[in-house]
Amino acid sequence: MSVAPQPVGRRERNKQDKLDRITAAARELFSEHGVDDVTTQQIADKADIGTGTLFLYAKTKGELLLLVQNSSYTDALARGRAAADHAEDPLEAVMAIVRPVVECNRAQISNGRTYLREIVFGDPDEPHHRKALELTVQTEEAIAAVLQRDQRINPAKAATLAHIVSAIMLLSMAATANAARPVEAIVQEIAHQVDALLPD
Amino acid sequence: MSVAPQPVGRRERNKQDKLDRITAAARELFSEHGVDDVTTQQIADKADIGTGTLFLYAKTKGELLLLVQNSSYTDALARGRAAADHAEDPLEAVMAIVRPVVECNRAQISNGRTYLREIVFGDPDEPHHRKALELTVQTEEAIAAVLQRDQRINPAKAATLAHIVSAIMLLSMAATANAARPVEAIVQEIAHQVDALLPD
Structure with a gap:
């Protein structure tokens, strides 16, 4: 029917x-x-x-920023999931998801860092904020899914590693010390750390 | 002489x-x-x-908070280093360093979260801020040192893993979603992730 x-x-x-x-x-x-x-x-x-x-x-400029960044983030995540389908190995697949997220977050660096600050420190009951948190959860789910292509990584371990990748991404993109660094340097910094997470 | x-x-x-x-x-x-x-x-x-x-x-209340938290952090790190000397395995040793840092950061949760926000987003040229960043570097060095007790972890890998532990700690302590959780829950959340980082 x-x-x-x-x-x-x-x-x-x-x-x-x-x-x-x-x-x-x-x-x-x-x-x-x-x-x-x-x-x-x-x-x-x-x-x-x-x-x-x-x-x-949207009640404040902060909420408008969340609205805008959530919209770019949604698109970036869709592109990343699609790219990960064609990636050869787990590191490449994880980075296929990570790269467009970094690119969209740093289209304007100071706005991107403010968005991350809101995600971590803001009010999770505000609707646009809740949506941003959902997007980070979806990103972790996408990363966990590709990590399980490695037979040694079971679902529980994949979820934990994906959460760690989230923390790595956040700190690499948010840190003041990285504010002047281009997207490529941030992506490389994240890739180096993700590589250290994966089984040899 | x-x-x-x-x-x-x-x-x-x-x-x-x-x-x-x-x-x-x-x-x-x-x-x-x-x-x-x-x-x-x-x-x-x-x-x-x-x-x-x-x-x-100290020129602002923010700098005074950094001054206070830096002083507690310095003491916590010294206690953690000493405790790590008596730990049996790498996970236990890393957590011996992590635990007092979490305890001192969360003695007053909102002050601790503000301190973390300053560390990530604040001005690294301000002296008390620079001192806070130095303490995070020293924490990573202490963690990297104990990770190398595992013969499979070389110095470069230990440094990368220690930097990842930093990101895990930061996000676990800072996230709004964790603001109501007690120290023990935060320590367990960090331990679970650190365990996933270490070689099986």
């Missing part, structure tokens, strides 16, 4: 359309000027909506 | 004495009320020095 997909209602489409406009406007302004130099009013104007409406989608 | 230790001058002793008083006063007030509810004036009063003098030792 097949069930026909429900048509998406006009109200729902309208809501998604506004969210897309807000995300695009915030992404462009944040990436051009950095979070600190953009006002929510500028974002509302660029998205062509009222500030009252904007407030329904 | 032996060289007699230089006597410490009066000026130097006086300076150390003031620093000790400031550290003790800030530690007591921060631990009792939390960083947010203490003023630098209260700390100066309790240390029995003027605010102008206080300013010579």
